[in-house]
Structure formats: C-alpha cells, structure tokens
Amino acid sequence: MIQRFVLQSQMPPGGGAGASTASLVALSRLSGSDLSDIDLAQACLAIEGATDPLMLPRPEQLLWSSRQAEILHHLPALPQFEVLGGFYGQRCRTNPKDQNFADISDLVEEWPVAAKAKNLEAIAKLSTLSAKRNLALRGEPHDPTLQIANDINALGVVVAHTGAARGFVFAPRSVPPKARARLIQAGFSSLVHFKAGGL
Known part of the structure; x- marks a missing residue:
C-alpha cells in the first residue's frame, strides 16, 4: 500500500533553518523506519549532500559536521535564553560543494x-x-542585522x-516590546519567538 504525506512549513525553502532535514526526518519517522539516528543522518546526507543534526537528541549540544553527518564534539548544555528572529535577504539552498565559510576554530575552543x-x-x-565573520563572506549588502541588535538591546x-x-x-523575559516591529520594518519575514536552553 502506497502512503502519501503532505508536509507544510511556515519557513521559506532555502532559509537556512533546517526545513529540508526536518522534512526528511519527519518522513522517516512517519514511515515507521527503524534506522538509528546516525544511520538516518547518513541517509539524509546521501539525499542532500549535507544535513543538520535534527534527528539527534539535544542537537544544540553538538559540534556537527554537516558535510559528513558526524558528531565532532559533545558540548555542555546551554543556559536559558530567548530568540526573536526571522528571515532576511536572499534564500539560498545548501550547496554541499560550497566550502566558503569563515574559520571559527578559535571560537569553538571558547564555547565549552x-x-x-x-x-x-x-x-x-x-x-x-x-x-x-560569515556575514563578511556571504551577507547581503547593507545587512541590517548587527545594527538591529544594537537598536533592540x-x-x-x-x-x-x-x-x-x-x-x-x-536573556529570559527581556525581549523588548519594540523588537518585533523593528524587525518587520527592516524587512524580516516569518518571525518566530522561542525559548531554549536551561535543560
């Protein structure tokens, strides 16, 4: 019997938030697949050439190699925080051959x-x-992100x-009331506000 699934996303394709990986993981789970998390990551890699670690528990505590679907390091849990965000500028689907990323090895050492x-x-x-560093390589001309961060504290x-x-x-409970309007004014779309960390 053929099963058909329809997935809908509130984020744009090519947004860089892991929608394609999330879709593949959802389809695998819905189909009743018994793949292990790592095997599922390798399957996603085979399909797309790169993958986020969304099939793994606590992906925010991993230093992840998206082009190899491998865990490089386990990291400490994060403190509680909130994020207000959205999408700004050109959408860009992941190109697995693209290696034009900033070197952040020094930051990785400080993170834990x-x-x-x-x-x-x-x-x-x-x-x-x-x-x-990444915006310097790949950002939109006159990208307002850093200025907005100052404007909304x-x-x-x-x-x-x-x-x-x-x-x-x-910090928790500190998103200013004006922040959402400031992002919309700058051209951000599909705004989200969520809590994370503290586990």
Whole structure:
C-alpha cells in the first residue's frame, strides 16, 4: 500500500533553518523506519549532500559536521535564553560543494568554557563573532542585522551559515516590546519567538 504525506512549513525553502532535514526526518519517522539516528543522518546526507543534526537528541549540544553527518564534539548544555528572529535577504539552498565559510576554530575552543559556566553574555558574544565573520563572506549588502541588535538591546545574534535565517539572543523575559516591529520594518519575514536552553 502506497502512503502519501503532505508536509507544510511556515519557513521559506532555502532559509537556512533546517526545513529540508526536518522534512526528511519527519518522513522517516512517519514511515515507521527503524534506522538509528546516525544511520538516518547518513541517509539524509546521501539525499542532500549535507544535513543538520535534527534527528539527534539535544542537537544544540553538538559540534556537527554537516558535510559528513558526524558528531565532532559533545558540548555542555546551554543556559536559558530567548530568540526573536526571522528571515532576511536572499534564500539560498545548501550547496554541499560550497566550502566558503569563515574559520571559527578559535571560537569553538571558547564555547565549552562559556557554556559550562552558563555565561549567556559570553555565549552571545561568541555567536555574534561567528555571525560577523560569515556575514563578511556571504551577507547581503547593507545587512541590517548587527545594527538591529544594537537598536533592540540584544545580547547577540545568530545567523545561518547558508540561507536567510537570523536571530537575536536575549536573556529570559527581556525581549523588548519594540523588537518585533523593528524587525518587520527592516524587512524580516516569518518571525518566530522561542525559548531554549536551561535543560
């Protein structure tokens, strides 16, 4: 018997937020597949040439190689925080042959120390440095992300390595009322506000 599934997403394709990986994982789970998480990651890699670690528990605690579907390091749990974000600029589907990414090896060394200390300010600073380096290589002309972070008093920013996803990091319950309007005014779309960390 042939099964048909229809998946809908509230995020744009090529946004850089893992929608394609999430779709493949959902289809695998719905089909009743008994693949292990790592085998499923390898299957996603075979289909797309790159994959996010969304099939794994606690993906935010992994340093992940998307082109090899391998865990490079396990990282400490993050402190509680909130993100307000959305999509800005050109959508860009992942090209598995694309290797034009900023070197963040020095930031990777600092991350576990900041996370283990539950130092949200230090974590946000590291994510912002990573975002700045990648935006310098791949960002939109006159990208407003960093200016907006200042305008809305965000602790830092997160930016998709490919695609248009951008987020602003805040301490719990500190997203200012004006923040959403500021993002819309700058041209952000599909806004989301979520809590993370603290597990």
